[in-house]
Amino acid sequence: MTDPSVNAEYDVVVIGAGPVGENVADRARAAGLSTAVVEVELIGGECSYWACMPSKALLRPVVARADARRVPGLSDAVQGPLDTAAVLARRDEYASHWKDDGQVAWLDGIGADIYRGRGRLTGTKTVSVTAPDGTEHRLTARHAVAVCTGSRAVVPDLPGIDGARPWTSREATSAKKVPGRLVIVGGGVVGVEMATVWQALGARVTMLIRGKGLLPKMEPFAGELVGQALTEAGADIRTGVSVAAVRRAVPDGPVTVELDGGEQVEADEILFATGRAPRTDDLGLETVGLEPGTWLTVDDSCRVDGTTWLYAVGDVNHRALLTHQGKYQARIAGAEIAARAAGVPLLETDRWGAHAATADHAAVPQVVFTDPEAASVGLTLAEAERAGHRVRAVDQDLAAVAGSGLYADGYRGRARMIVDLDRETLLGVTFVGPGIGELLHSATIAVAGEVPVDRLWHAVPAYPTISEVWLRLLEAYRDA
Template sequence: MTEAVEYDVVVLGGGPTGENVAERARAAGLSTALVESELVGGECSYWACMPSKALLRPAITHSDARRVPGVREVVQGPLDTPAVLAHRDEYTSHWRDDGQVAWLDSTGARLYRGHGRLHGPRKVVVTGPEGEHHVLTARHAVAVCTGTRAVLPDLPGVAGARAWTSREATSAKAAPGRLVVVGGGVVGTEMATAWQALGSQVTLLVRGKGVLPRMEPFVSDYIVEALTDAGATVRTGSSVEALRRDGGEGPVTVILEGGELIDADEVLFATGRAPRTEDIGLETVGLEPGSWLTVDDTCRVEGTDWLYGVGDVNHRALLTHQGKYQGRIAGAVIGARAQHVPLLETDRWGAHSATADHDAVPQVVFTDPEAAAVGLTLAQAEASGRRVRAVDYDLGAVSGAGLFLDGYRGRARMVVDLDREILLGVTFVGPGVGELLHSATIAVAGEVPIDRLWHAVPSYPTISEVWLRLLETYRG
């Protein structure tokens, strides 16, 4: 059966980004179709943000509780791993998308389940689960919101070793006895933290000198020390050459550069992601299959007047909250253009321009301790040619830190543009610092002058007092 239908907007991909595009397009009065090949809610809901944080929150809470007098005495035992995994399953809705579908239906958007491919300008062909075909024509826009996929390295033995990616790591039904994690980025460090706490003996292999290389270098020191104290083994300067798993069953052997062998029950590769654009018909509109989509600040693909690349596929910031932010902007832009509303696309503060992708991208890494950062690191700011200064402060010396935890350890840094006296970037590492980040994001995104920040008075005794201490240190 082939069905041909026309809509104002067709959205490819039903993750958080696609949902936000569809919702904003519908709010603008545009008829909207959303195409999803797996589960509505996407990677974040079922294999990334939600399950990973459901695994990590008990681990971090347990670690924190053991450093609070009167609490540590009753929480010395290990985590209840089956209970944590059951909690994770609840947060993924047991990998069912009924709730997300009900929300999408409430917006008035039409869901098409199946694989969608571009078939020339403004046209998408959907192959449904029973082989049926739907030919969808978009009057105004097609938005590609298909996200990314984990990439396994092309190494001998990988195919037969049943190596984990982030999906297997967040959905595993039991803690492996020995887990090798390859890669020191966000996924690698978070999953090393989670599974070590849940009973695995973790070995983290990092090719470089430390973990989380896109953050300030001191962040790595805190994370590596904490993982080591928790019982994990962290090895820097380590490269994997091959894997071996006889018959695809039993233990897996990780073969390092130089021939050293490490035996494990599972191995997780957290070594990169690629855009899910290899089979969506980009070649039918003159673009390269499998490529990242180059877009302007309205998320419209360069060289087109109808195609949008929103979220991870444009490679601006591979974060769920940034994808949702872009989705809101792209949906508003599509609605405005459809109604011939003039856009102030050069207005860097406008609702039709994704400027946060350049200036103020926030990110929290939910390790123990947490790491949180927004804007530029010191090295990035210096490379931009600006006259800058880094101001550091020991978070453990803040009044509220000792009340939060015994032996609190952490560090804060703000990077100051000395000519404009505004903040270009802020980084925190320490227990609970993820909740400090939005104040930093407002300061960076809003370009709040340092003289004005003096009048944002932090409550006593909270860890937020670090803002006062940073400003005092800057003024000397």
């Protein structure tokens, strides 16, 4: 909408126009509810411009080249360096050159009104929006306000940090040139994916990890295999170290990183991939009795605890900081808001109903787009044991599966499924290896659907594909 009213009333007001906010708005409008969407940055949010889309656009040529190099008859044709300019240009295309015209058109197309500016709660069901020109818009929601403001990268408060101009995930995915030397602090998903990209594009990467290894939230072998590949590619991975201070003496000069033990590492850029914080510090939460700057606690419909009208969807509720899970929550919340607006009784106890985010508890899938890829859904062995389940881990060397040898010579990978021995269902599955990201949805169905193991036996994998690993895992479980 080109000229939204200074004072306006809507059925639903959505604060934040990333994929999560867009999906809440879409579900609300599909139910016939008038909807306003408020955004202070680009319509489309973090995922579209600084996370999912640009990072995967950067990673795809890296992984495609690695796969091609493992296939005789093709490997000799791809031995040269990547075309950095072409890789970055393709990234720019997928980030829409950091312009949101297409996303604006999409919201316009579903009939949502867009308010550009900073949105803040001012009381129950009321939102103020400060536009870039200083105009104040006052919005009232008849039924619901949905907070979909996402999260931001955390940069630790270290000596010298202000002058060091560190990268976060935003700078790492939007950089215009390859740094000669890049220090990455942190070994989670952002750390390993960005190490994969920039190492392949020519940077000398040093990873500084406080803990014992990479990808600490996945099965240990995932981080081990990804770390092995990064090391073979030339990255220097140091575990059990912490950064004590950073300094950049001149604006365009090198960064000096001082470790706890006094050792110094010099780089051209430093990326902190050390966690996320909620974007709730300037939302006016105090006006409705909530604490600013905190994660918002919600029920399974994403309604904020203690309220009947406020929803927190996506990263801000800290249930699963993943775009696909946020969009899943948005569909749940949108259905809930629409049902309440229509006065439809809700089956609050129906865990598989349209108004319950059941999958956020035990079936959260994630793919790490490194070489090799790592993918998981559900619980790890350690998590299942801590939760008190009686379980068994079943492991399979992916190199022993016929499809993996056809996929690439020298294939290295591993699969694990966690079986609940009392219920004979799967609690978790992890795959690591080239090309395994597309296997994950089958695992997600098995875990989310609580498919009995004896029924999975009848889901026959096609030969010769890597998915035949399912047969090998089930054989190992049956024959033990």
